[in-house]
Amino acid sequence: MQFLEEEAQEEQFLEITHEEEKGFECGICMDDLPVSDVAIVDYCDHALCRDCLRNYVVTQIAERKFPIPCPLCAATKTKDGGSEWITENLIQILGIPEAQFAIFEEMQLVMYSVPVRCPGCRRSVNIDRQEYEENAILACPLPGCNYGWCKNCQQAIVQNGPRHSCDGTNELDHLMTQQGWKRCPRCKTPIQKTSGCNHMTCRVPGCNTEFCYVCGHTPCQCGRRI
Known part of the structure; x- marks a missing residue:
């Protein structure tokens, strides 16, 4: 039995030696x-x-x-x-030399990421290229920051706020709903009532539309005196 094991080991050694040659x-x-x-x-x-x-x-x-x-x-x-x-x-x-490998890593990083400067913490960070191209809203991944902004208009994104719009339309609609503001039924200009009755007159030049601040119609359709 020992002879067979030694013979098998010798064949294995010869096979390895042959492969190396x-x-x-x-x-x-x-x-x-x-x-x-x-x-x-x-x-x-x-x-x-x-x-x-x-x-x-x-x-x-x-x-x-x-x-x-x-x-x-x-x-x-x-x-x-x-x-x-x-x-x-x-x-x-x-x-390869360390200097060349460092250049390779830099090129590799540029290939798969996009360098951006966070408007919040003012630090530079690399963001995955696919994530950058697919999303309009960016979030700083650096520790202690978590600042979010729109890459198109660079405006800050409010946490738990309204859906972002670069022209501010969604944010204004959200604010008007919170404050109870109304729009002129003709020119759609936002109007805030500060005091007095519900009878409103739009002060936009060329409009001057009169309407009820409660229901937004002229004449009033909500049954309240304006």
């Missing part, structure tokens, strides 16, 4: 290299040597190109006309 041809320099030097691009599975791919990635970053396409896909143009991209995980495996 197998090489591959780099798609850029065309050299035959050991598999320990291989870097495989995700999705397209193109095999390149790490030195070639590292130099290529560093050059692409220096030229501020993002996302970084697979060099073989870009050269041969895949059937759909596109290219597979070099992922962040692969770039980390390649071990």
